[in-house]
Amino acid sequence: MIKFLKTNFELIFWIAALIALGVSNPAAGPQYSLCPFKAMGITWCPGCGIGHAISWLLHGNIAKSWQAHWLGVPALLIIGYRIYVLGRSLFVGKQAYNFE
Template sequence: MIKKLFSKYFELVFWIAAMLSLALTSPQAESHFTLCPLKLMGITWCPGCGLGHAIIYLFHGDIPNSFHAHWLGIPAVLIIFHRIYVLGKDRLGYGHRFQNPRNPAS
């Protein structure tokens, strides 16, 4: 039962938690921890580095700094919010609200 619920809602909960954690993070906070595998290996350049900062700046309304941190920040937020919407609609059953249970095609 728990495994079924976990597997059904994991991605939805993950994206919501990720967006909330980025929205609640201060853009001026110093970063001491990274999940970037390239940075952990000692490589100084990474195509994804700055994306988290771009999203944080965007949530705080600082669009110029968001674009400066990473130009894919705005599209990434739009894509992730769309994914949250699709998952929420699918997992919470909103997509099937007006469907006839006897005739699923209607």
């Protein structure tokens, strides 16, 4: 079981992250922030809002997602593709990092 978790950590992480964003309420105010810029007192950050944007997308509100951060759509597509590649490697046995 531990070997499975270590081998598939990235896949489990991305799926758990999307589930967490899907069940969270994007309209709620920020409770905490993992942003190192905010921790240092810097008010502008290029990445802040992507989590809210993805959450709005998962709730079906594209306009609010775009307002939160314009990279929300591409980020969700990239994460979805990465989940697909890692899942395929798990079930089909292909190397996840084989870019041939």
